[in-house]
Amino acid sequence: MRGDKSWYQLDNAGKLYSSIISSRATTLFRLSATLTSPIYPDLLQEALELTLQRFPFFKVQLKQGFFWYYFEGTDQMPQVEKERYYPCMSLSIKKRGSFPYRVYYYNNRIALELSHSMTDGTGGLKFLGELVKQYLHLKEGIPIEQEEISDEQLEAETENGFRRYYDKSIPAPKTKLGNSFKLPLELDKKGYYHIVTGIIPVEALKKKAKEYDVSITIFLTAIYIQSLLTIQERTSRRKRPVVINVPVNMRSYFPSDTMRNFFVSITPSIDARLGKYEFEEIIQEVKIEFSRLLTPKKLKQYIKQSVISEKSLMLRLMPSPIKDMVAPSIYSFFGEGQYTSGLSNLGIVRVPSEMEKYIERVECYPPPSIGNKVKAILTSYKEHMYISFGNLSKDRMLEREFFRSIRELGIQVTIETNDEENEDGLLSEMRN
């Protein structure tokens, strides 16, 4: 926040996300922690209030300015709610009095659903971590240190990382993606979002990735691409490149404490027109692509790219309601429309040892998107990796192909979905 002013600008990514919000593409992603005992709503509410004292820049609401949206500080307090809608759905963050996130509880789970216009996965995890810490302090009495938050620290947590590392003289990268393969999926009705989570032992995955001498991210990206290639083979006569959008957390390359968006997307791809790819070949290509792009020098180019798009004079002079009208189609044409799907890795979630025994699992769900109807996000906690697919369609062709491939490698996969409870109703209706 800027000194005594109680508002701040959105970052580059946030500006884009705020303009493309719709009833389907809510830009909400979910981070959840499942504890070992049922959640007490009163304590959770208290914990949320304490967490907002620690992160005052989250006590804001999205407002529409003349040219851009902005976040404005508020005296209202967000209320925790019992989960009742489909994940990442049915929250209009632009409505007056609504926050750009919400906190849900259900049985043992605390779920934080955040709009991407506010922060990315890393920022969200930090917030969720603090929330769970405060909750466990109230509930189980785990010790916490009383932190004194200095203005410098707040400044560092709200800095715009893109602007800080933006270098005017660096040229933007030349990437031409062209026409990529699209999964033949039909959208389900509004308000529905289908999640499939696969739970995989990390050790087995690590061992398998080591056999190919790559990291788990590269390994899973390669399986993801292979699954998409198999589906293309089966469903489409014309071959197209398979392009995956992989967000990169910039904090690992450019030191920053920011809790706003600070990521860029790289796009590893395999061109199916060149012939049939073996799994080893895919892994090699992805590995080279990752090591080629993931250097501070190359990533600075991507920063440049995401900043210049915001600096264009035409865009800046366009009133924000008009931006709202044109942004969704521009985004689906030049942004997501160029990818086949997205896979992001939130990495390993580590919590202090005194908290660990109260937290059973940590999961995340990707934000729904119309350009890429299926997206996946992975995170690992303790000895498990949780791979969650978010799907705006009812068809699970990609999930099926992906988890079958993993299973064929001899790795155990446990599947959970959010449709089960609703299917129960359907099944009993069918029987009657």
Add this chain to the structure above:
Amino acid sequence: MAYCPKCGIRVERDNRPCPLCSFPIPKVNEDGEEVVRVRKFPKTTNPYPSYMRRVLNRIFIFITLLVFVAVSLMAYIDYELNEMFTWSRYSNLSVLAGWGFIFFTFGYVKNYYKVLIGIGLDMLILLFGLDLFNGSLDWFIPLAFPIVTGTTVVAILYWSVVRALSVRGFNVIGFFFIAAVILIMWINFFIQNYQNKTDPLNWLIVTVLQLLPVLLIMLYVKYGMPERIKQKIARKFHL
């Protein structure tokens, strides 16, 4: 814990379809083994239908108020100026008929047949009134009545046929063209009749000549077209 025989993945509950491929996973757990399951997700509600309803209701109430004000105002002005209702009869009847049309299209009547009949009656009343206000019924009986009734009947028949079809796909489009030809020729007949130019035989030949290509195309699609092109068209038009 149970496994899907096709996917090989593990699921918590047995005796239900696999979440990935819908293959029925057999019952493997002993009855005593079944632990009390903790629900992972709530029974979710989808707020969008009721939200849309609320928005539509609000729009409808607003329109109704607007119509009420407009009608009263026009009637008042007309009466003040002419000491009788003259031009306001035309405008008020049109506005009210428009309101009726919106009522039927806003989803307050659930049955499609009733919606079609309702809109047809609405139109008949409007046209009857407009003709009558001129002094005598001029064009309502020979033109408006058969055309509106014919349109309604054709629409109802088309909807019944589409509903009764076992395979919809291309048939929906084919029958649409047939309905369109019949309707257009029906209208054509009454207009020619009004101009005293009717030649029933000629009319019948033209109608059949128009229907023939539609029928031939439908037969070709059903029996002659390669499966691959059919699939492609079905994909492109979401049939």
